[in-house]
Amino acid sequence: QKEVEQDPGPLSVPEGAIVSLNCTYSNSAFQYFMWYRQYSRKGPELLMYTYSSGNKEDGRFTAQVDKSSKYISLFIRDSQPSDSATYLCALLAGGQGGKLIFGQGTELSVKP
Amino acid sequence: GAVVSQHPSWVICKSGTSVKIECRSLDFQATTMFWYRQFPKQSLMLMATSNEGSKATYEQGVEKDKFLINHASLTLSTLTVTSAHPEDSSFYICSASWDDYRYEQYFGPGTRLTVT
Numbered sequence: 001q002k003e004v005e006q007d008p009g010p011l012s013v014p015e016g017a018i019v020s021l022n023c024t025y026s027n028s029a030f031q032y033f034m035w036y037r038q039y040s041r042k043g044p045e046l047l048m049y050t051y052s053s054g055n056k057e058d059g060r061f062t063a064q065v066d067k068s069s070k071y072i073s074l075f076i077r078d079s080q081p082s083d084s085a086t087y088l089c090a091l092l093a094g095g096q097g098g099k100l101i102f103g104q105g106t107e108l109s110v111k112p
Numbered sequence: 113g114a115v116v117s118q119h120p121s122w123v124i125c126k127s128g129t130s131v132k133i134e135c136r137s138l139d140f141q142a143t144t145m146f147w148y149r150q151f152p153k154q155s156l157m158l159m160a161t162s163n164e165g166s167k168a169t170y171e172q173g174v175e176k177d178k179f180l181i182n183h184a185s186l187t188l189s190t191l192t193v194t195s196a197h198p199e200d201s202s203f204y205i206c207s208a209s210w211d212d213y214r215y216e217q218y219f220g221p222g223t224r225l226t227v228t
Contacts, residue, residue, distance in 0.1 A: 034215060043205045044156070044219045046218060051215075099171075100214065100215075
């Protein structure tokens, strides 16, 4: 079983739709939960990170962490064509000495 | 802020030669730098972690004699792929963090290596 599971998609939505991206994980030791956006042939861009359970909002983006279910989500409101990219979840255990474990990434396409 | 650059962005080399990739943090001092490898349609796999002035820590299965990492300063780390072979062709991405805050890593744009 992989430590982090993420549906690779592709996911196609119309402009303005609410997008839900998810990851599940197996290791309860993960404490930090990150979402990265990666455009084709570019490095990942950190969108937001969350420590432990709860919600975090930044503009059109909301990250949710449910540690009891080992389930994390990223919601994008009012999606735009410029949001078309691959979204990767990344988890960190072991505090500052740990390493990021990435999901496979979900390819999102927002159609105008 | 938090900009990381990589050079070159794309390199083609012949089998058996060595290639050096540079990673620079432009507007902050990077206590820790990381090197990842990404195959098409796949996720990032950590290769090694380096701290300025210290030897790099390699992940299991990564040949340290093949992938030489030097973290010479708080703004520069280099990855040298020695005696490259076609199977080393991949997308190499570095990231950097300050004060070893590994949950807040900033990535470079990546280097595409093609070995012919």
